[in-house]
Amino acid sequence: MRLRFNLVLGLLLAAIVIIAGVFAAWIAPYHPIIDADLMNSEMPPSWEHWMGTDGQGRDVFSRVLYGAQVSLTVGLVSQLINSCIGTALGVSAGYFGGWWDDLVNGLTNVMLAIPSLVFALAIMAVLGPGLPSLLIALGLTNWSWTCRIARSSTLSLKNQGFVQAAKVAGFGDGNIMRTQILPNIIGPVLVMATLGIGGAVLAEAALSFLGVGIRPPQPSWGNMLTDARELLRAAPWAAVFPGLAIFITVLGFNLLGDGMRDLLDPHMRTRRA
């Protein structure tokens, strides 16, 4: 019951955000950058501007839609990078063990110890603001949990019969990791990634707040929110809607992740059985 409810709600919210992002160009009534009319800045929501206009006189609704594109790209791509790094390191470390495992473990600990926001901040300082930098900064700094999970799952899988059987049958280590181990840890890795998407969206907002986010005037929810924080009294809609968008996205992906986790959780499964 809970399972379905949260999972469905999560899926629904995530789907809304994804659709908004993918079809932004078709849905959005205005161009998010060029269609700026300073004369009509800070207009409250109306028929022409469903979510009002911001301080620059741009349509908040359109910018929220295009922002979905950016925020989703940030979330999905950076998590994809994280998942790939984490999984590759975690699986190989768990599978081979030995010095490589020690090395990966050490690196994971280092990554856990350095606050990811600080790390991302430093990388952004090097690469300069902008979407590609952001993807790299967030993609390189958040893989330690995935790595840990991939490693521990691999450790428990590698002594299971089917992995042993593949070894006995003569398959190479790479092949075994790819065909035997990877498909069986994709669940928990996916859960981590889903939860991470929300984290990345929030991290984008935090970095924007610190002045190193997406390159304006490209709209992202983070920099919309940062721009609008001064307008909270004068034009609350300029802040509320991107804030709401972040809220919905993070909530959606978190619910999705939790729901997936419950789905993979043997307790919950027996409960339903």
Place this chain on the structure above:
Amino acid sequence: MSKTVPASILSVRDLRIGIGNQSDLLHGVSFDILPGETYGLVGESGSGKSITGLSVLGLLKRPLQVTGGSILFREQDVLKLNKRERRRLRGDRMAMVFQEPMTALNPLATVGRQIAEMFVVHRGLSWAQARLKAVEALETVHVPAPDERARSYPHQLSGGMRQRVMIAIALACRPDLLIADEPTTALDVTVQAEVLKLIAELCQREGTAVLLVSHDLGVIANMCRRVGVMDRGRLVEEQDTRALFETPLHPYTRGLLAARPRLGSRTISERGRLTELDELVADTQRGRDAPTLVTPRGMLAEAGR
């Protein structure tokens, strides 16, 4: 004659278990256990023997639930008791030993404390007094250096020792009924022998009735005077143990007995095939109440003898 027949300590009548209102896991099982008697329930995985044992104590996990029938313990239907009354019976009058002694003990508490808890909860002793009793209980189950062991944590003990601790917990309050659910399955064969012997010894001494649930006919034969054979949620046969082995009535029982290689049965000349279960019992015959089930209290005669 009937006056010499003692009342059963446990009388299960038409017990049904399922999820929701469907009784698809246990389709009405009835049996009796007399005071001091060791009764065996044998069956393969999924036959419903374990949930039968658990349901007597009221330990079924959601969403499993008893959907019908009655469980009379000392002539009182425990299903009609409220939660609190039922809890008071548990541990005190009826106790249980589980299969996996490693996970069945709390890893973070000393075994002494886990035994002592029984006296605190059911006898109202102080922890200090209970501890002394716990050491005594460990002594009873032949744990060497009980005083020292009482301070140990479960992980510091071997599997056999842990199962002894479980038995000490179960028998701490001298219950009338002990339900032993595969008590030795996780143990090595030499340890298994010792543990079984211990259960038999203690229960005989205290006159505790035992419901022994096992998949191993050997274990059942060792321990029980009467056996019920379960298959697919039904009790398909119930007999005196010796009779069961000599003249199994239900085809499933026959199949079960035949399918198992017996120690010493091989002849030097050749390595024979084993009889497979489905050669003896057709699928349609499985899990059906057969006329082989004598009565729920089939052994009255013997009890009175």
Place this chain on the structure above:
Amino acid sequence: MLTRLGLIAALSLGTATIAMAQDATPTDGGKLVFTAPYGNSITSLDITATPHTQDEIVAKALNRSLYKWNPEKGQPELDLAESVEKSDDGKTYTYKLKEATFHNGDKLDADDVLWSYNRLADPKKALPGAEQMLQIAGVSEFQAGTADQISGLKKIDDMTVEITVTNLADPGWNLMSNYAPIYSKDYAEDQLASKPNGLGPFKMANYVAGSKIELVKFEDYFEEGKPHLDKLDIMLMGEASARDVAFRNGEIDVNILGPVQYEAYGQDDALKDNILEVAEVYTRNIGFNPKVEAFQDKRVRQAINYAINKDLIVEKLLKNKAYPAVSWLPVSSPAFDRNAEPYAYDPEKSKELLKEAGYETGLSFSVTATPNESWGVPIVEAIIPMLSKVGVQVTTDPVESAVLSDKILSDNFETFIWSNSSGPDALKYLTCFYSKTSQTACNYVKFSNPEFDKLVEQAGSETDPAKQADILRQANNVLQEEAPVWFFNYNKAVMAYQPWVHGLKPNSMELAIQDYEDIWIDADAPASRK
């Protein structure tokens, strides 16, 4: 160079409005909770070690210099000296020092002045305040290592100092700097950063790094009857929105306002009467790098000036917390041409000019910008749609503030948006566009125009202030015509204060820097301020 003494005396505050009742008699006692709005920390309590305004806000309470800036008159005046005598050649000044006491009890004497100025100029110490010493004779030899001490500094007696300068300019402009305070020669130098010892009206009581500085009245302060306050807390608060909440909540007594708050406070009956605004001497601009070919064409630069509706940006984004710029010099400058009109918003003319220059289409450039709300990325965001209407594509090159100057000085930009000092010393700041001024000095756009050069040279050798102002006015107009930058606005600094606060001054140099000794609070102050 010629003296410009008195030239700026006429510095007009034009639009500055002083709503405070300054006539009431100050009462003593109480506590003021001031804010330093340019960050969440200060760099050092030793102002000589840092060039940041944020630190100056604190230093102003702790230290005194030989001169001080008089915000009302708009010129430097003597502070630690009772009197000064100028030699006939106008290059040697003899100061009679005041009786003053340092916080540690030391008395001010001539050696302290010599020691302080020598220390500032010492190249091994690499202090930012060294810039203020350059006018003193002998400093360059001292810095080059050819002299052991600065020849232009002489002690006459314990309370008399003689300073020789290299040109005719009033040394007060340099020596009033808060970055060039007088320290006690007998005080351990390495203690200055943590236990400052100055001549200022307040002394350190408690410093919570990254949070606040608590100061208490210095009883032996040399000005009689001052300071009025018993205590002064300076809160380090960089977040405008947080400051807003704190001010409205009565937790702080003054708040430097950003555009949005300026508008909001102005519309709020409870707040609008206690606002102090002043035209600051900063010009915000977008500088065009001539290394982009199009920017070598005057018509392109003018076209951009025509294409942007700066009045609208000032009104909408800056909420009128700025004055649309005409040319480089700010309205408060004596050389400001009151008859000059700023570039009008005229997209048609802009298109025409671009067409003439051959950039009808295809002109695109990026603006290197910091996140600053008044002269950073938000402004660029606003000009993007405007310029796109005349066919010019603009992108942003957002950078951290630490990187902006780096990129500019290393010529690594197409255009930048910045806020630059443009006063009060008009000649000094127009000289930035002199063709021989290097890019790393302040000719960031490598401006070179013979006509302009001639005017600047002429102004430099003109001794009559009025004539000089005239010439500079012409130069300024040439600059407008040539449009080496997009002239955006002159800053209007705005400070909100609680109604019980009195004695704040409209300081056009930097509004956040106040003469704390003159501030007092009245009986209406809440209990927490008493």
Place this chain on the structure above:
Amino acid sequence: MLRFILRRTLQIIPTLLVVVLIIFVIFSVVPGSFISSLMSEGRNATNADVMAHLNQQFGLDKPLLVRLGDYLWGLAQFDLGISYRTREPVWNVIEPRLWPSIKLALAAMFFAAIIGIPLGFIAALKPGSMIDSGTMMLAISGLSLPEFWFGLLLMYVFALQLGWLPSFGYQADSIRHIILPAIALGVSPMALLARTTRAGVLDVMNADFVRTARAKGLSEPRLVRGHVARNVLVLVLTTLGLQVGSLMGQAIVIEKLFSWPGIGSLLVDSVAARDIPVVQGAVIVIVLWFLVINMLVDVAYAAIDPRIKVT
């Protein structure tokens, strides 16, 4: 036990070394320098001679490897170097920020624990119920808002509208000042703790030994107290430790917003000013805090869980 602590302490060294290296490498290629940050206000051009002298004074004219070597050599002698910005020893810059930072981290964690753990318990006791859904949704909602946004919200509501609490600042002896930043910082670990606790309770409630405890006839309260709570704690402890450990580094935004004089805001300021020695020092402190907390967690494990041998 002592030996364990000693060994863990030694293990910190390589981690720290790698961290120092990473930061060093990153900031050696970062654009902008301490010198250029001096004129970031765009007001006065700083004298070129002064800049050159400064470069020399801080050894910035030396090759990168020499600088790294110097730094590591200093570090080995517990010398963090001299701050470019304040020209004081780095430790003098960091030290006053340490206690406020620790205080905030602990306060945030306290908030997270007293709200998150009970929420998780409540949710797990009736899995699948509306209570479960509700509490978990609440917990996740808490972390679904950007920190600074949530912080501003708290300011507006509790400081401005209700006037209950001060909106900013640090006061050594005041609990009132720490409440809002602690809540703002604590929401995300709170949500995580609620989740972990819920999963942990579900896990433990399904454990065989809880079934044993039920079979022993324990009442639910006794069961939870005697058998569930400690075992859940073992599962939650890791999360708790990791969170306390990383809170110091996560507090950047909150510290900036609430003008809290912690390591995080020092770090951001130092990054902005390219004051590399302080950046290094602050990161080292943050990482040390993380590692030490995790060591303490391991020690706590040994105290709670007899299965873990500390040698």
Place this chain on the structure above:
Amino acid sequence: MSTPLLEIRDLTVHFPLPKPFLFGSTRVLKAVQGVSLTLNEGECLSIVGESGCGKSTTALSVMGLQEPTSGEILFKGKPLTGPNAPTRKERARIAQMVFQDPYASLNPRQTVGRILAAQLALHDIAHGSEASHRVADMLSRVGLTPDHADRYPHEFSGGQRQRIGIARALMLDPKILVLDEPVSALDVSIQAQIINLLMDLQETLGLSYIMISHDLSVVEHVSDRVAVMYFGRVVEEGDWHSIFSRPTHPYTRRLIGSVPDPDAILSGDRGLPDAAEIPRNARFSPDVSRKPDPHENVEPSQLVSIGATHRVRLAQ
């Protein structure tokens, strides 16, 4: 005597234990200590013993899944260990393994057909339809139907999975099959089917088995020869009949005596076995009630022959 099919010589496997910090030497868990065994063509050799006795480690060493600390394993006289060991692929054609847990031994993400066919492609034996043909063939051979190839493991019962596991092990046509507790996870009724299947396959395919088991009744039924392991060592070894009819080492006796056998109990031959009742034989130092410490070296001892095919460990 001809070269045995497989020969294990003095196999020793040590597992390092976490090193104590700074002080103390590295400690090892001596899982297998000097085990020597031979397997002849067409024979079923069973290794019995209780958990932790080293029987599984021995089997894993044979499969190349565990690197021996010392000793060697020879296949037809050629070493399977050491520098001249065959590659993993080459070894696959020699020996295959059937695993204990039928639920963990099949990749849940692959269809049965893929599980079986993948190795054919790897070894370049058959591809495409030829491979599926062979898979179908093998499936019928182990008592399943060809259409089972399209299903996923979770659609099968435990017994069926074990059949799939056997099929997988046979795809490469190996000479030796190592059976690691092949029926202990199965229900009694299924056990018989699998045992019968294994015996049938051995005969028709001429396989040699090494069976690891703790279940003495199964061992007795299936084996040709039996080795009893106790704490890393072989304590008694011989043909099945000698071991079961004349168990000589006290541990073997105790092991056999502990099996709860209904027939024996019901016929009254034996009651509940008791460790104390096991006859002590001074010659064999049968102190089996005290567990040897697996970390320490046991004093050297050797196996002595007490019959043509029967050897027993003699402690000095």
